[in-house]
Amino acid sequence: MVGFLLWLLLLVFCWPIALLALVLYPIVWLLALPFRLVGITVSAVFAFLGALLMLPARVLRGRPA
Template identity: 50%
Template sequence: MSAFTGLVLWAILFVLCWPLAILLLFLYPLIWLILLPFRLLGFGVTLTLSMIFALFMLPFSLMR
């Protein structure tokens, strides 16, 4: 999600229900810190799977 889209969605939430928007503004860094290990794990899994795929496809690329 781009920063502008997030800002527009937060502004709409602020107009509709300002206490929830303020609560979300204060809880966002905590939620980001909780989700950070899962992002790092996803990055590591993606990197590992791409390396395995590259090793599997190496003979085929060498035959070209």
């Protein structure tokens, strides 16, 4: 909601930049999409490796002494 209000403010004060931003936003979003997917994948791999490395500690902690 705040982003929309800021865009309306930009539209009132400088409409060519606001219209340019409106046209370029989908293009920038499409260009950034592969980087977001790589970030999600790398985050998932690190979470998997962390869980895999902590597995022995969890097994030993869950076992009664």
